[in-house]
Amino acid sequence: MPRALKGLIGIGRPTTGRRRSTKSLKVSVRSSNSVGRDPTDNNDEALVRALQGGEEQVFNELVERWSSMMLRLALAHVDSRAIAEEIVQDAWLTVVRSLDRFERRSSLRTWVLGIVVNCARSRARAERRAVPLSSESTPVMDPGRFLPANHPRWPHHWAAEPAEWRTPEAELLAGETRNVIREAIEALPPAQREVIVLRDIEGLQSTEVCNVVGTTDTHQRVLLHRARSRVRHALERYYHPNAQSPRVGGPGFAATKTT
Numbered sequence: 001m002p003r004a005l006k007g008l009i010g011i012g013r014p015t016t017g018r019r020r021s022t023k024s025l026k027v028s029v030r031s032s033n034s035v036g037r038d039p040t041d042n043n044d045e046a047l048v049r050a051l052q053g054g055e056e057q058v059f060n061e062l063v064e065r066w067s068s069m070m071l072r073l074a075l076a077h078v079d080s081r082a083i084a085e086e087i088v089q090d091a092w093l094t095v096v097r098s099l100d101r102f103e104r105r106s107s108l109r110t111w112v113l114g115i116v117v118n119c120a121r122s123r124a125r126a127e128r129r130a131v132p133l134s135s136e137s138t139p140v141m142d143p144g145r146f147l148p149a150n151h152p153r154w155p156h157h158w159a160a161e162p163a164e165w166r167t168p169e170a171e172l173l174a175g176e177t178r179n180v181i182r183e184a185i186e187a188l189p190p191a192q193r194e195v196i197v198l199r200d201i202e203g204l205q206s207t208e209v210c211n212v213v214g215t216t217d218t219h220q221r222v223l224l225h226r227a228r229s230r231v232r233h234a235l236e237r238y239y240h241p242n243a244q245s246p247r248v249g250g251p252g253f254a255a256t257k258t259t
Contacts, residue, residue: 044108052099063092066109069202070116076193077120078127079186087123091116106211113212117194124190177235184234188227195220196227 050058067088074084074091094115102111149155185193194213198204204212210220 044104047108048099048102048104051096059096062112066112067092070113072197072201073113073116073194074120075186076188076197077124077190083123083127084120087119088116090123091119094119107208110208110211113198114214117213121190180234180238181231184231185227187234188230192223192227192230195223196231199224200228 047058047062051062070088070091071081071084074087075081078084078087091112095112098115102108106114145159147154147157147159151157185196188196191213195209198209198212199206206217206220210217213220215223
């Protein structure tokens with residue numbers, strides 16, 4: 001491991017505990033807010049060379065750029081933010097220690113996020129957070145709410161659009177709505193949380209999500225569909241707790257359109 005990067009994350013320093021040895025990294029995890037497409041993705045070769053050469057500034061920039069995304073991905077597996085921050089720290093330590101083994105079969109970001117997933121899954125197992133298989137196989141919503149597979153134009157799409165909310169866009173952006181969405185995502189099984197966080201919050205394409213979580217495109221689409229359905233159902237319950245059925249309308253709200 002490059003000496004400069006050891007110093008940056010506290011490896012090799014005299015310390016009384018793990019938290020102190022990773023203090024500088026923990027601050028970065030808490031302060032980073034960047035999301036979405038990363039412009040560094042197209043310059044992986046230069047990034048890897050810089051990291052292997054021990055350039056602390058490059059490492060700091062990546063920590064600032066990616067740690068929030070890594071934290072949200074870790075929170076798909078554990079309920080505690082403190083534990084999620086430790087997972088991110090462990091992932092960065094693994095990245096630094098494993099740079100020489102990066103084989104460039106994927107982008108650097110995909111490789112780093114894959115390490116986060118592995119660290120998070122291992123920690124979740126250690127925290128005894130096993131998810132019953134029934135949570136993945138139980139139907140999310142009544143199948144009758146979707147158009148049939150043989151529909152000539154909209155197979156498997158929603159049969160009815162959502163009912164009107166109490167007010168227009170302003171309420172959609174209100175804090176209470178964001179809280180409903182956040183709580184709905186937090187209640188998802190970890191596999192569904194992984195996918196909806198990476199696709200709908202971080203904006204990753206389906207191919208990269210499949211590489212990060214280690215699944216097929218078909219399974220990723222199923223997980224995303226289930227996750228989006230649960231979030232939509234939570235919003236419907238919140239805004240229309242006494243509604244018997246949604247207002248019938250056009251099939252323009254596709255539940256399975258994930259490209």
